[in-house]
Amino acid sequence: MSKNKEQKSILSESALLVRVSMSHPSGIKQDKFLKNELAESKNTSAHLLSVSKHIFGFDINKHFRSIENNFRNDWYFPMTFPWQDGETVKSSWRLLPVSHLDKFEEKVREAKISWDKEVANFLKAYDRYLINAPQRLGDAYSVSDYPTQEEISEKFVFVRDHKQISSYDDTDIRIMGSERQRKLIADSMKDATEIAQTKLVEHVVNELEDQLNRVQDAMKSYNPNEKGGKYFKDSMLDNLKDKNEKVSTINDLINDDSLSEVTSKVALILASVNSVESLRDKTELGETRREQLSDSIEDAKSDLNRNLINNIFGGGNE
Numbered sequence: 001m002s003k004n005k006e007q008k009s010i011l012s013e014s015a016l017l018v019r020v021s022m023s024h025p026s027g028i029k030q031d032k033f034l035k036n037e038l039a040e041s042k043n044t045s046a047h048l049l050s051v052s053k054h055i056f057g058f059d060i061n062k063h064f065r066s067i068e069n070n071f072r073n074d075w076y077f078p079m080t081f082p083w084q085d086g087e088t089v090k091s092s093w094r095l096l097p098v099s100h101l102d103k104f105e106e107k108v109r110e111a112k113i114s115w116d117k118e119v120a121n122f123l124k125a126y127d128r129y130l131i132n133a134p135q136r137l138g139d140a141y142s143v144s145d146y147p148t149q150e151e152i153s154e155k156f157v158f159v160r161d162h163k164q165i166s167s168y169d170d171t172d173i174r175i176m177g178s179e180r181q182r183k184l185i186a187d188s189m190k191d192a193t194e195i196a197q198t199k200l201v202e203h204v205v206n207e208l209e210d211q212l213n214r215v216q217d218a219m220k221s222y223n224p225n226e227k228g229g230k231y232f233k234d235s236m237l238d239n240l241k242d243k244n245e246k247v248s249t250i251n252d253l254i255n256d257d258s259l260s261e262v263t264s265k266v267a268l269i270l271a272s273v274n275s276v277e278s279l280r281d282k283t284e285l286g287e288t289r290r291e292q293l294s295d296s297i298e299d300a301k302s303d304l305n306r307n308l309i310n311n312i313f314g315g316g317n318e
Contacts, residue, residue, distance in 0.1 A: 011197060012165045014253045016101075017083060017093040019162070020076060020108065022068045022115070025155040027060035029053050029145045055145045056129045057136050063118055064156075071111040078242075079104050081250065082203055084196045093163070095200060097249055108160050119156045123149060165193065197254075204250050205259075208243040208266070209304050215240055216297045219290040224282040234276045241270055258303070265300040269293065 031051050039046035080094035096104055126149050134141045147155075218232035244266040251259040272293070273279065279290055 011253050014099075015095050015097050015165065017163050017165060018080060018096045018104070018160065019093045020071070020111075021157060021159045021161070022064070023155070023157040024064040024119075025060065025152055027054055027056045027058075029055050029142075031140065031142075034140060053137060053140055053145070055133065055137070057132070060122070063122075064115070067111060067114050067118060071107065075104070075107040075111075079107070081200050081246075083200060095165075096162075097253060099252070100249075112158050112160075115156075115158045119153070123153055126152065201250060201254070201259075204243070204246045205304060208240075208247050208262075209301060211240045211243045212266070212297050212301055212304075216294050216301075219279070219294040219297075222280070222290060224280060224286070232276075232279075237270060237273060237276055240266065244270070262300060262303045265296070265303065269296045269300065272296070 029052060031053055032046075034053075035049050035051040036046050038051055039049055076094075079100050080096045083093050083095045130146055133146065215232075215236055218236060222232060244263055247259060248263045251263060273289075278286070279293065280286065281289065
């Protein structure tokens with residue numbers, strides 16, 4: 001069995017694909033009549049203008065986007081990994097290690113509870129919004145802007161989906177077709193999975209390399225005796241730890257020795273630093289610490305730059 005096929009088998013058994021979809025009414029209506037009136041009063045063309053109304057009297061997006069953004073930025077994106085569609089495409093499937101599944105489900109439930117509470121509060125107040133709308137909007141009011149409560153309640157969506165990573169074994173393609181057709185489908189699925197996995201590993205490795213570069217640049221450019229010298233934040237090493245843990249998590253799925261070597265070196269680098277403040281030391285000791293840290297990072301980066309992705313996915317038969 002090739003190394004490449006072994007990795008695909010491990011990945012399909014140790015991870016799944018998840019997607020969390022959220023949507024809500026915008027509360028904003030375009031008004032073509034007001035646009036035409038504005039264009040006429042300003043002696044311009046209506047197609048050059050845009051006139052919109054907040055029909056509920058407040059920015060409903062702020063309420064629901066805060067829940068969505070908090071969940072995505074604090075938990076969804078950190079706990080999952082991009083799969084096929086890129087890093088922050090909200091509607092895309094993302095890879096979730098099975099080891100993270102319980103925590104992920106807990107955070108989805110918490111977000112859903114917050115979401116449902118906000119939806120219930122909005123719907124409870126909906127009749128009041130309708131009653132106050134004519135006074136609030138004056139001549140800009142139009143009854144056709146407002147759906148019924150049942151219609152608007154259907155615009156609130158919070159859905160969590162999951163599925164297994166597609167199999168590409170042609171014996172498992174359950175269609176009424178010829179052996180050749182099944183093989184074509186299996187090959188297509190295999191290519192898509194391999195591309196997605198390669199991009200996934202490239203993504204986390206590039207993030208780690210970028211953060212290593214930031215730390216190294218900070219060590220090289222820092223001069224405590226120079227007024228206005230470049231300052232580095234305490235979070236610098238925390239971010240490096242986070243990026244290294246992401247690579248380690250992915251490596252738990254594909255079990256590659258070269259990645260293990262890199263993450264182990266970065267873990268030792270982090271363990272060697274007693275505190276970020278010690279790196280700001282103005283004495284020769286502080287300068288030595290910064291130089292040693294920079295040299296250690298250079299060593300770790302050399303492993304990253306040594307055709308790492310090609311080595312991982314290069315295949316080769318046992």
